[in-house]
Amino acid sequence: MLTSTLLAAATAPLEWTPSIGLIMITANLIAIVFAKFTIQYPNAEPALPAGNFFGGFGLPAVLATAAFGHILGVGIILGLHYLGRF
Template identity: 75%
Template sequence: MFTSTLLAAATTPLQWSPTVGLIIIIANIIAIAFGKSTIKYPNAEPALPSSNLFGGFGLPALLATTAFGHILGVGAVLGLHNLGRI
């Protein structure tokens, strides 16, 4: 009974599109801006080759903010897909 309810609620698979990519990029920009203002030591070692290109972030801060951005982006994409917007 419960399985049939879950199968009935399943949506169509989400196909990648430029809209999905744009949402992920915007989410990463938001996450980097959030990280820039909240990370206590953004330039922790190991340093990146051109820190000015990466906003003065070290490798740990860059990985943390982009991982957070992808989590935000995937949540936004799945939420919008569930609402039928994309």
């Protein structure tokens, strides 16, 4: 019963396009800029092998920034899909 209700509420699938990829990249860049100015201890241990390549971030900051960027990107993409833009 619950499965049929969930399937009935499902929307049309979202196909990947290059514009969706650009939105996700942009969302992650925004998250990196936001993190650069707001994370109190960006170089917390454990350090990454090439720390300068990651903007001086340690592993916790990179993981948190990437997670926030993906959440932000998915929210934008699903919101635009709901509005009918994709």
